[in-house]
Amino acid sequence: MKDQQLREQTPSCAGCGVTLQTENAEKPGFLPETSLQRDPVICQRCFRIKHYNEASSVALDQDDFLRLLGSIGTTNSLVVHIVDLYDFEGSLISGLQRFVGNNPVLLVVNKIDLLPKGMNVNRIRNWVQRAAKAQGLRTVDVIMCSAKRNKGFEHVIEALEQHRGDRDIYVVGATNVGKSTLINRLIRDYSNMERELTTSRYPGTTLDAVYIPLDDGKSIIDTPGIVYSSRMTEVVPRSFLGSLLPDKPIKPLVYQLNEQQTLFIGSLARFDFVEGERQSFTLYISNALHVHRTKLERADELYEEHKGELLGAPSRDELASIPEWTRHSLRVKPGEKQDVFIAGLGWIQVNGLRGALIDVYAPKGVKVLLRDSMI
Known part of the structure; x- marks a missing residue:
């Protein structure tokens, strides 16, 4: 009864998007009953990440990630694929084109602030275009930015305005590419919604699709980060990240x-x-x-x-x-x-x-x- 009432009042965590529940602390979406009056309501895991920089071991498996990705191809959407410039081949979603169908893909290359000073960003953008094409990814545009340092973000907004039309926006990316940081910027600059998603260095921070409403009735949909075990970030202890x-x-x-x-x-x-x-x-x-x-x-x-x-x-x-x-x-x-x-x-x-x-x-x-x- 408590969980049914919870689902009716607060169906999902405002931080990671997972369905909330009060019965089992070992499963995704748990929060104590005493936390139901918070505004916004977030699960215990997001609370610990936000306030104590802790992360639990709760995460979705690969099948669930692929299920979420696979549903995009049946929609009419603009797909924003966020990759980490510092880890380009490690963070590019393999086979993304077959998941998204005919939907246009905007490639947003994050973390350009990590480049050594004096680098020619346009030259590196050309390199990214060639590398993405070699991986079979067809893009309508490539945008270089740093969500964390607020660098080049205006170009992301311009590209969304140019390519979205009347579509929803699906945001996809691997773990640790800065996806939630960029989504938070979109919320502040491109949405009428006043909240922040959970952001941390730990993989799997977003546990389900999070729908962020836009003024025209469409949505930005934040999907979970894909966990690739082929990256060093996934094999080292979390304390070493x-x-x-x-x-x-x-x-x-x-x-x-x-x-x-x-x-x-x-x-x-x-x-x-x-x-x-x-x-x-x-x-x-x-x-x-x-x-x-x-x-x-x-x-x-x-x-x-x-x-x-x-x-x-x-x-x-x-x-x-x-x-x-x-x-x-x-x-x-x-x-x-x-x-x-x-x-x-x-x-x-x-x-x-x-x-x-x-x-x-x-x-x-x-x-x-x-x-x-x-x-």
């Missing part, structure tokens, strides 16, 4: 390496320059991570003796929950300028045009690939 995810412009690290030299990126990944002429490599990673250089012949022994200590975080205890490393052998052909991309961690630009044989070690399942250089 603050070090892994940069929150200010990256300061590139340049290393001149001879063949048979190794770089350890904290205790998370290893980069071996196996073969090639002496050349430079530039790391675009969170500056909270420690980088250690050594000889390749000493790398195995050094890792076993000093992981989580001399090599930097995560600690040995934290590493126990992270999958064992897998080796990825990559060859950069002479004359090509490429990046070694590690999903959720960043990338290493191969600056020389002389070719190189590279081995990368990363936790099993984490995506590692070669791509045309972004910068």
